[in-house]
Amino acid sequence: MLDLKMIRNHVEDVKAKLATRGVEPEAIDDLLAKDNERRELIVKSENLKKLRNEVSDQISQLKRNKEDANDKIQEMRKVSQDIKGLDEQLENIAEEVESKAAHLPNLPHEDVPVSLTEEGSVEQRRNGTPRTFDFTPKAHWEIGEELGILDFERAAKVAGSRFVYYVGDGARLERAVYNFFLDQNNAAGFTEEITPYMVNDASMFGTGQFPKFKETHAGYEVKDEGLTLIPTAEVPLVNYYRDEIIDEEKLPISVTALSPAFRSEAGSAGRDTRGLIRMHQFNKVEMVKIAKPEQSWNELEKLTTHAETLLQKLGLPYRVITLTTGDMSFTAAKTYDLEVWIPAQDKYREISSCSNCTDFQARRAHIRFRDENGKLQYVHTLNGSGLAVGRTVAAILENYQNEDGTVNVPEALVPYMQGTTVIGKK
RNA sequence: GGAGAGUUGGCAGAGUGGUAAUGCAUCGGACUCGAAAUCCGACGACCCGGCUAAUACCGGCGCGCAGGUUCAAAUCCUGUACUCUCCUCCA
Structure with missing residues (x-):
């Protein structure tokens, strides 16, 4: 607001x-x-x-x-x-x-490239070189289905399209990825939380989802309960502090949580209809920072570079772009997207979005601190994925695939897979 | 899901129709070489509006929240949220 x-x-x-x-x-x-x-x-x-x-x-x-x-x-x-x-x-x-x-979105920061569409985003940097394959790389859903570790068909039977079962090493890989992320985030000073996965309307308003989210049917509301399934852990992580006055010395606060994210994907008909890229339910490790205004822009850089280290440690090539004014989410003043290399699509795809929402959410959610003069000020809130788990699994399957259909486990994840180095057919 | 109790300023805690006591804390002053103690005085959240150079001043609002009754509501009525206790249920 x-x-x-x-x-x-x-x-x-x-x-x-x-x-x-x-x-x-x-x-x-x-x-x-x-x-x-x-x-x-x-x-x-x-x-x-x-x-x-x-x-x-x-x-x-x-x-x-x-x-x-x-x-x-x-x-x-x-x-x-x-x-x-x-x-x-x-x-x-x-x-x-x-x-x-x-209904008015946040004011964009002056650095943000001006464009009403996603065209015009500015690439900041790249890391890693996309691997050259001496065979035709398969899409991750093909790999996953052939290995029997992803089951989209049965998920469609049980729930519908855009759902998935992870099975066996697939489930272990997903779990390895998010445990790795959480451990990395902990080590970087983020406090881990397990949050409610359903929240009330005030919370959805506080982080800026409502009212538009409701009007566009972007998510799932629980009938007659006044609760909504969270579209991101950002909602419970930020609203934790709603209607509170935070001690100045505690800022900046860094928290992280693994949660499922529920999205209706209304308006996405026909886009990414196969695979793990666009689901109604997916796991995501989210990071949130609550900062003083004078800290927030530096914290955005730190948040982004920390998310990048996760991809670096997994050996996944990526690039960082600054989103345009028209492409940013409602609450953001500036957003960096991390895009990971997806070989079968021959392009970079969003795997993390790191934003400074300045005082926009804080004003809606009434999150303040008392400055050294005793005056109440709104905090700045930041959020970033660290990282989207399902898309990370997709990227691993594609980037680490072998010609025989097996997939190597990234070195950093081997301890999280109890020593498994290759995922093969069972 | 059922029953009961509670929710008042930063904290504690009075107040059953006439417009928020008091104590602690805070701020100012006195005393003191200085501090503590003591004494005197002031302030009462957050928010909104007016006028502004102004965090000054004036006003509104304000007793969990939302309504109602009344010239007037912390006080009466209705609904509701949360907390605690007991029962029920359950992981």
Whole structure:
């Protein structure tokens, strides 16, 4: 959520910046017009409330002195009705203002490449050289199905499309990958958490999923319970601090969690219909940082380079790109995507997204700290995948495949696989 | 799922219709070489609005939350969330 006062004071700047994210300037004018109406009503209502307080005091005095207060009581009866009417109007308008404001995305950082589409993203760096195969590399789903470690067909029978069973060494590999990530994150100073996988509406609003998430049916809500299956552990990790004032000395805070992520993938019909790339349920190890404003940009760099070390240690080639204004998620001010090499597709695919959400989520979720002057300030929140587990497994299967259909286990994972170095047919 | 109790400022804790006691803490002052203790005084969350150079000032709001009754609600009524205890159920 953007600060309304800030918008009021920097109208043209906000319009220009949000235009790069596809927001019509009229949306801002609209919001401010409603906000003016709102503030006018506040003044009217508060003036009447002041009057009521004063006269009530007089009534109270009169009653104490056993004097007649009927005139004043009659007068206040009318005033109270007026207040009620004004407050009802006010409530409606305030809701409109809130709703309009809640639909505006975060302001992009000035470094972010300006583009309404994903075209124009800037490659920051590459690491590792994609392997040259002396045979035609297979897609990971082919490898997985032939080895009997991924079963999409039965998952479709039991749940539907975009679900999978990991079986045997497949399940062990998935578990090895996320345990490796969690251990690495722990070693890098992240505190591990196991969070709720269903959250309430306030939490979904706090991290910026609601209201749009709801409107576009991007996820799964549990009928009649007011709960939503988390689309990412970012939601419970950040909302842990919702409505709290954090001790300044504790910042920056770094937390990490493995969780399944549930996404309806509405609007993705026809994209990545096979394999592990786009699922309704997938495991992800998420990292979240809560930082002071002056720390957050440096923390974003640290978060990103830490995620990169995970890919480096697994020996997977990747590149880092800066997303464009139009391609970033709603809450982000700046996002780096890590893209891992997927041989069968002959391209890099997103495996991590690291964002600084500045005070955008903190304002929605009311997460603050008291600075050295004793003043309350909103924290900055950052999140990054470290990493998407299913996509990592896909990348391992493809990058480490052998001509005979077996797959080597990356060295870093061998201890996590109880010494298994090659996954073969059982 | 059932029954009961509780939820008041940073903390503790009064207050059953007239508009939030008091204590601790905090801030200022006195005393002191200085500090502690003591004494005097002030402030009362967060938020919103007005006026602003302003974190100054004025006002609103504010007793878990949301409604209702009333000229007036922490106090009465309804609903609801959470916490604790007991029962039930369960991993």
